Amino acid sequence: MDSPSIVGLSGQLALRQQLDVVANNLANANTNGYRGDRTLFQTYVNKLNVPGREIAFVQDRATYIENRQGAISSTGNPLDLAIDGEAFFAVQRPGGQPGYTRDGRFKVSPEGTLVDGQGRAVLGEGGAPIRFPDRVTAVEIRANGNILVTNEGRVEQAGRVAVYSGGDMRGLRKAGDGLFDFPANTAQPVDLDSPDNRVRLVQGSLEASTVQPVTELANLTLLQRSYEGIQRIIADDDSRIRRLIETLGRPN
Incomplete structure (x- = not known):
């Protein structure tokens, strides 16, 4: 599997984790004393033993608690x-x-x-x-x-x-x-x-809860757009690989 697909799939997994966090925050927007969660991500680029090749992916490093007081x-x-x-x-x-x-x-x-x-x-x-x-x-x-x-x-x-x-x-x-x-x-x-x-x-x-519903709803919109954008990248990469296979498989 090429790097674009790995990055895309790992990015979608990270976005799914972030979506769970945002959904839980929204569910507790009216919970007294609740402190919202946030996610921390990290990207990796690892060199392979093949000249000119590398592999990249995204990892959700941690979920942490907001360190601030509610109103x-x-x-x-x-x-x-x-x-x-x-x-x-x-x-x-x-x-x-x-x-x-x-x-x-x-x-x-x-x-x-x-x-x-x-x-x-x-x-x-x-x-x-x-x-x-x-x-x-x-x-x-x-x-x-x-x-x-x-x-x-x-x-x-x-x-x-x-x-x-x-x-x-x-x-x-x-x-x-x-x-x-x-x-x-x-x-x-x-x-x-x-x-x-x-x-x-x-x-x-x-x-009050530290969660700001308007901010979380905006985060949901951004997550949806990011997920759709990554899906297009994966689909384009899949089409590229399919065309490459079809081209190489044609008889001379």
Whole structure:
């Protein structure tokens, strides 16, 4: 197979991977705390042991997560939380291991535990679930994570929301169900009381997805045109090879 066909087929495979990424981004354009994916491609040109010949192809090197924060907007719900800064909430997976998320749509379970939209317990200081007392009439969650509740006319602290960071965010990976994973043994609690801290919690607000639907739709159009262009190159190359075979196969 000649180089134009190899480049074309490898390019179409790379475009298919990119299409999957764009489609997933569009599906999560309204998902709170979602960070869009991007693809990274690399082209190769390898010399062959035949003089004047080389082979070229395209490889999708990696899919990476956008390292930027979504817009924060007010909801008025006192249990909604947004993180202003580079950190993540921790929630308890069914197996007991923590997962990390930017989606702060929280609620109180019938058992009095603060949980996320999937019913997973939100973890506080020390990695323990946060439990509210009975008959709470008001909730205040401060920028440093302290939870103050009004219980039978008395204000008391019900716990503290913990947030975590993993150092180099390039190692962040999506784990499904809206969760992220840090590289092994890199998750560390953020000291929200530190004077050098640049992270704060915003009560009654949620972080929007980083996906821009208009941009993603434009990307879909470009992908379609690129795919069609490559298909024409492959078809032209196939016709060239067919004509060459027909010419060489004719009797003198």
